[in-house]
Amino acid sequence: xxxxxxxxxxxxxxxxxxxxxxxxxxxxxxxxxxxxxxxxxxxxxxxxxxxxxxxxxxxxxxxxxxxxxxxxxxxxxxxxxxxxxxxxxxxxxxxxxxxxxxxxxxxxxxxxxxxxxxxxxxxxxxx
Numbered sequence: 001x002x003x004x005x006x007x008x009x010x011x012x013x014x015x016x017x018x019x020x021x022x023x024x025x026x027x028x029x030x031x032x033x034x035x036x037x038x039x040x041x042x043x044x045x046x047x048x049x050x051x052x053x054x055x056x057x058x059x060x061x062x063x064x065x066x067x068x069x070x071x072x073x074x075x076x077x078x079x080x081x082x083x084x085x086x087x088x089x090x091x092x093x094x095x096x097x098x099x100x101x102x103x104x105x106x107x108x109x110x111x112x113x114x115x116x117x118x119x120x121x122x123x124x125x126x127x
Contacts, residue, residue: 002032004064006119008098009071016077023054025074025100031064037106038063044102046076054078061107095124 010026025046031037042058054076064070101118 001113003115003117004032004037004104005030006100006117008100008119008121008123011123019079019081021078021080021083023076023078025076027072027074027100028069029064029072030069031066033066035066036063037066040105040107040112042072042074042102042104044074044100047099047101048083049096050099051082053082055102095122097122 007028007030008025009028012024012026014022014024016022023046039058039062042062043055044057045055046053056074056076058072058074062070062072097120099118099120101116103114103116105112105114
């Protein structure tokens with residue numbers, strides 16, 4: 001079984017309070033296999049410009065069709081104090097580095113299979 005891959009496409013910002021901000025990470029998940037994958041859970045930690053900004057857990061099943069890319073929205077609640085200069089970079093739309101790592105439970109005929117993942121890259125939110 002080929003591992004799914006992830007690419008960060010967009011970050012949607014929504015202030016929650018004076019101390020916290022909601023970030024919605026829009027990810028493209030690619031399934032390289034000739035069969036569908038069903039994520040049972042998706043657990044992740046997000047880093048922007050090498051600083052950990054938060055983590056999240058999706059616990060609803062998500063079908064990733066065979067040989068395709070599926071768009072996924074992954075929420076992160078971050079504290080303003082943890083964002084450092086990253087918030088200014090996001091708002092300004094400048095290029096910045098990101099890293100997403102975690103694990104997903106994939107449903108199989110034999111039970112759940114835990115697959116770790118890690119993806120690093122750069123994003124420009126102006127595009």
